[in-house]
Amino acid sequence: MSTRALLAASIALAGFILGVVAYFVLAAPWGFPPDSVAHSNPRVPFAPAIFVAGVMMVFIAAIVYELWPGNGDHT
Amino acid sequence: MPKYAMTIDLARCMGCRACMVACKVENNTPEEQFWMYVFRLEEGEFPDTRLTFLPRPCQHCDNAPCVKVCPVGARYKREDGIVLTDFQRCIGCRYCEVACPYGVNYFHWKSPKKGQYLNWNKDAEVKERGNGETPPWHNPDHDRRYGEERRLTAGAVHYKGVMGKCTFCVHRVEKGLEPACVANCPVRVFEFGDLEDPESTVSRKLRESNRFRLLEDVGTEPRVFYLNGQPPTSEHRQLDAVKGGKKG
Amino acid sequence: MSIQARTLRDTGVGRWGPLSVAAGAALLAIVAVGIAAYSQQLIHGEVVTGLRDWGTQGGSPWGLYIAFVVYFIGVSFAGISIAALVRLLRIEALQPITRMAELLTIVSLVLGAFSVLADLGQPLRGITNLFRYARPQSPFFGTFSLVMAGYLFASLVYFYLAGRRDAYLLAQEPSRLQWFYRWWAAGYRDTPAQRARHERTSFLLAIAILPLLVTAHSTLGLVFGLMGGRPGWFSALQAPGFVVLAGVSGLGHIAVMAALVRWLLPSTREQIRPATFRLLGIFLMVLGMIYLYFTLIEVLTAGYAAHEREQELVALLLWGTYAPYFWAGTVGLGAAVTIGLVQGLRGSWNIGAVVAMGILVNIAAIAKRLIIVTPSLTHGSLLPYGHGVYIPTWVEVAIIVGLMSLGALAILAFSKLFPIVPLESEHAS
Numbered sequence: 001m002s003t004r005a006l007l008a009a010s011i012a013l014a015g016f017i018l019g020v021v022a023y024f025v026l027a028a029p030w031g032f033p034p035d036s037v038a039h040s041n042p043r044v045p046f047a048p049a050i051f052v053a054g055v056m057m058v059f060i061a062a063i064v065y066e067l068w069p070g071n072g073d074h075t
Numbered sequence: 076m077p078k079y080a081m082t083i084d085l086a087r088c089m090g091c092r093a094c095m096v097a098c099k100v101e102n103n104t105p106e107e108q109f110w111m112y113v114f115r116l117e118e119g120e121f122p123d124t125r126l127t128f129l130p131r132p133c134q135h136c137d138n139a140p141c142v143k144v145c146p147v148g149a150r151y152k153r154e155d156g157i158v159l160t161d162f163q164r165c166i167g168c169r170y171c172e173v174a175c176p177y178g179v180n181y182f183h184w185k186s187p188k189k190g191q192y193l194n195w196n197k198d199a200e201v202k203e204r205g206n207g208e209t210p211p212w213h214n215p216d217h218d219r220r221y222g223e224e225r226r227l228t229a230g231a232v233h234y235k236g237v238m239g240k241c242t243f244c245v246h247r248v249e250k251g252l253e254p255a256c257v258a259n260c261p262v263r264v265f266e267f268g269d270l271e272d273p274e275s276t277v278s279r280k281l282r283e284s285n286r287f288r289l290l291e292d293v294g295t296e297p298r299v300f301y302l303n304g305q306p307p308t309s310e311h312r313q314l315d316a317v318k319g320g321k322k323g
Numbered sequence: 324m325s326i327q328a329r330t331l332r333d334t335g336v337g338r339w340g341p342l343s344v345a346a347g348a349a350l351l352a353i354v355a356v357g358i359a360a361y362s363q364q365l366i367h368g369e370v371v372t373g374l375r376d377w378g379t380q381g382g383s384p385w386g387l388y389i390a391f392v393v394y395f396i397g398v399s400f401a402g403i404s405i406a407a408l409v410r411l412l413r414i415e416a417l418q419p420i421t422r423m424a425e426l427l428t429i430v431s432l433v434l435g436a437f438s439v440l441a442d443l444g445q446p447l448r449g450i451t452n453l454f455r456y457a458r459p460q461s462p463f464f465g466t467f468s469l470v471m472a473g474y475l476f477a478s479l480v481y482f483y484l485a486g487r488r489d490a491y492l493l494a495q496e497p498s499r500l501q502w503f504y505r506w507w508a509a510g511y512r513d514t515p516a517q518r519a520r521h522e523r524t525s526f527l528l529a530i531a532i533l534p535l536l537v538t539a540h541s542t543l544g545l546v547f548g549l550m551g552g553r554p555g556w557f558s559a560l561q562a563p564g565f566v567v568l569a570g571v572s573g574l575g576h577i578a579v580m581a582a583l584v585r586w587l588l589p590s591t592r593e594q595i596r597p598a599t600f601r602l603l604g605i606f607l608m609v610l611g612m613i614y615l616y617f618t619l620i621e622v623l624t625a626g627y628a629a630h631e632r633e634q635e636l637v638a639l640l641l642w643g644t645y646a647p648y649f650w651a652g653t654v655g656l657g658a659a660v661t662i663g664l665v666q667g668l669r670g671s672w673n674i675g676a677v678v679a680m681g682i683l684v685n686i687a688a689i690a691k692r693l694i695i696v697t698p699s700l701t702h703g704s705l706l707p708y709g710h711g712v713y714i715p716t717w718v719e720v721a722i723i724v725g726l727m728s729l730g731a732l733a734i735l736a737f738s739k740l741f742p743i744v745p746l747e748s749e750h751a752s
Contacts, residue, residue, distance in 0.1 A: 028148055028458040033138035033296065037224060039460070040148030040161075048457035048464070052472040058531070059473075059480045062524045066484055066517075067509055109379050116707060131706070140552055146463035147456040166452050167369075167444020169384040170463060176552025176705050178378025182444065184370040235368040236444025290705050293552045309631055311707045 008065035015057025022051035077269040079156045079243060081257070082280045083130050085304025088264045090115050090128035097259035101244060103213040104231040105190025108181040110241040111256045116311040126314070129307060130264065132256065133158060133179040133241035134289060134297035141171035141180070150238070156298050157243045159228040165237040172238060176293050179240050186235040188212060216246040243267070270298075334742035335588050337498065342587075343735065350732040357725015360718040361441065369444060373715045383700040383713035388442035390692040391723050394572065395435035396470055396543055397565070397688060401573030402428025402478055403532045406485075410529040416602055419594035419744050420581045425482045426737060427577060430730045432475040437729075439466075441722050462549055465542025474539045477532045484524060487511040489746045500740065507741075540566040547695060554632035555625070555699035564617045570610045571656070572688035578603045578681035580734075582674055584743055591744045601672035607680050608663030611656050618653060632705060636698055645698050648690040655687030 026047035031039035149164035172180035217230025244254035268275035375382025490507035541562040548561030701711035
């Protein structure tokens with residue numbers, strides 16, 4: 001696997017994991033019924049921003065993959 | 076931790092709407108907003124008609140749809156069961172209002188100060204009513220923060236573009252007082268108290284009377300219990316609907 | 324076709340003819356009216372709109388703004404679905420419209436975000452507090468995070484990467500925007516290795532964005548479908564219905580846009596061929612049929628033996644207050660499907676007819692969005708409040724029309740910066 005592919009794959013994976021973790025562990029917990037104040041606050045401040053960043057990272061990987069310099073850029 | 080609940084004895088209610096007025100005075104709700112509302116309902120065809128009354132505060136549901144849908148956690152349920160709005164966090168999307176089947180939410184379409192019945196910007200007019208002084212335009216207790224989280228939750232006086240609704244008069248409850256509607260009812264329709272305490276009036280009344288909760292089949296688990304009456308049906312029509320006009 | 328054959332001149336880039344200037348100025352004027360309307364709303368609050376609380380105020384707390392949030396986000400369906408069709412199924416005839424479809428997606432998503440802001444009582448808090456406190460339990464979470472962040476960002480990435488080749492070609496010629504093309508190309512030289520790499524990423528991106536597309540439009544449907552206390556909304560059909568109607572309005576939009584580009588830029592006529600419109604027409608027809616089927620099932624379920632409030636709402640749609648909207652929507656879709664069927668049977672697809680289908684389905688989609696949002700709020704009360712009314716004010720209308728003009732202006736401006744039709748087929752050479 002090339003550095004480029006490895007890098008892109010790891011960024012995408014990291015972004016995905018970040019998104020999943022932020023959604024299930026860092027953001028406000030689900031509640032059925034939502035009978036406590038705990039359901040209204042994220043467990044870590046700015047957890048939704050972290051989730052969004054994770055989703056974005058997955059797609060940033062594509063840019064990294066294409067723009068990473070080297071190998072075949074010049075003919 | 077107490078578990079607050081309210082009982083409404085429909086056999087006692089005579090539809091005087093003193094609770095609506097008490098709520099307005101206590102919470103300084105702007106024009107056209109009724110955190111407490113009393114349905115005056117008619118049923119049957121003339122001459123065989125029957126009148127019933129149904130007070131409608133916020134139901135402070137245990138499975139509150141408004142709390143579930145709030146995108147930012149501004150609408151939340153305290154451990155003691157009171158459902159409140161954090162006026163400093165609310166973004167004004169009105170999703171809670173749309174999700175609530177009881178129609179208890181009132182949005183501040185304009186600045187709450189502008190919406191008052193008396194225009195505080197016209198000083199002379201206010202002074203005349205205030206015996207030569209300009210009284211504060213709202214209850215200062217609303218500016219204090221309540222509960223463990225110290226959130227701004229009391230009264231209807233804070234910002235335009237946020238949602239408001241009945242708070243069970245959280246600023247009075249925190250002082251050990253009853254909500255304004257309960258305290259001001261001339262015939263003691265309402266009781267407010269702790270469900271955890273088997274000796275409280277609400278617990279005793281719930282044991283002794285027939286009871287129902289509004290729209291039980293929607294699964295919201297209200298903390299407001301109606302005693303000695305029947306839930307409204309589609310046969311009921313409003314006698315004198317209090318409608319807000321379209322005026323600005 | 325060689326690169327030289329279609330230079331900057333033929334693509335319309337950098338050329339502001341009298342028509343473009345007039346159109347731009349008119350759009351700008353409408354946007355200005357929209358901004359004036361919005362400033363009224365900011366100063367006085369949403370009292371200047373026709374929105375009011377449901378219940379004792381007898382109004383509807385959601386109206387035109389939310390209907391157009393749904394509509395704009397629906398239109399965004401076009402871009403990625405066309406890109407995915409091209410990438411995954413190798414449909415070459417759609418290749419020339421991929422860029423304008425992607426552009427439409429990005430623009431309409433931004434317009435959707437603006438409509439949300441127009442609806443919020445505290446728009447500034449909307450921007451900060453959503454990033455700070457947003458709760459996954461709220462159906463809005465998906466709209467905010469997946470649609471606005473994920474879907475929009477993914478489309479931007481796709482758009483950027485797919486445009487690098489053209490940017491490289493444009494950077495070869497001297498022009499005032501050469502620096503911009505160089506920046507966009509970012510080292511792209513169209514070598515076989517780079518081309519292969521781009522093939523791989525765009526394929527993977529298309530696969531990754533497709534589930535996002537379904538999720539995004541579904542979450543928007545769930546905003547309504549999950550509300551157990553609202554007759555007319557609470558339905559498992561909402562989410563899939565939103566996905567299908569999004570497809571209908573998005574593809575309809577792109578058909579109109581493609582015809583417009585083809586008409587205004589004669590150099591693109593060789594690329595955007597009748598075959599392109601035939602495909603769009605077929606997709607429109609099929610999706611339109613699916614949506615008509617959904618409508619039938621919805622009306623049947625709510626009208627047959629449901630809760631009496633559901634039945635009342637169906638009556639309201641079929642012959643009550645909201646009947647004009649319902650029938651505009653249903654007949655519009657039906658007419659579009661019929662036009663499609665006739666052309667399909669004749670075996671020849673006329674560009675004008677497909678454009679007519681596109682316009683019809685969009686009118687239908689707007690009507691349909693309006694009757695998704697308001698009837699349940701004005702007439703869906705489970706308590707005896709009585710009925711409400713909702714009539715939008717000029718402020719709401721001006722803001723929505725202003726947003727549409729803003730979108731059109733953005734597309735017009737972009738077409739002057741960059742060829743709106745890819746310079747040549749990426750697979751030719």
